[in-house]
Amino acid sequence: MNILIVDADSACVDFALRCQAAGHKVKAFVRQTKEGRNRVGDGLFEKVATWEPHMKWADLIFVTDNICYIHALDRYITQGYPILGPGVELVKKIIGEKHVSPVRLPQQELFIRELWS
Numbered sequence: 001m002n003i004l005i006v007d008a009d010s011a012c013v014d015f016a017l018r019c020q021a022a023g024h025k026v027k028a029f030v031r032q033t034k035e036g037r038n039r040v041g042d043g044l045f046e047k048v049a050t051w052e053p054h055m056k057w058a059d060l061i062f063v064t065d066n067i068c069y070i071h072a073l074d075r076y077i078t079q080g081y082p083i084l085g086p087g088v089e090l091v092k093k094i095i096g097e098k099h100v101s102p103v104r105l106p107q108q109e110l111f112i113r114e115l116w117s
Contacts, residue, residue: 001024001025001059001060002024002025002027002058002059002060003016003019003024003025003026003027003058003059003060003061004026004027004028004029004054004055004057004058004060004061005027005028005029005062005063006051006061006062006064006073006085007028007029007030007031007040007064007065008031008063008064008065008067009064009065010030010033010038010040011064012041012062013044015062016028016045017044017045020045026046027047027048027054027057027058028046028047028048029047029048029050029051029054030047031068051069052072055081058082059082060082061073061076061081061083061085062084062085063084066085066086070085070086070087073085073087074087
């Protein structure tokens with residue numbers, strides 16, 4: 001199986017390596033950092049500079065984020081591409097039904113999102 005990973009968060013390494021270990025071909029687009037090229041996964045799997053030219057190649061498109069690229073990916077979802085990730089309508093539905101509240105953990109300097117009804 002050909003798997004294309006669209007990674008906005010530099011979170012794809014484990015999934016990509018597990019896919020390769022299972023015998024699948026993997027290509028991953030890893031979003032650049034503010035400093036430039038993102039080195040996550042270098043030398044471990046094939047990385048591509050842009051994801052859209054590889055959509056037809058993929059038997060499965062795995063998206064690591066539910067915000068970045070959803071508008072661009074939505075076009076492919078409506079065309080029936082095998083995308084594992086949310087589209088615009090699903091994100092609107094979730095955000096419309098839940099309140100998203102940032103919670104700060106000062107000791108760790110992290111922001112997390114807490115979903116509550």
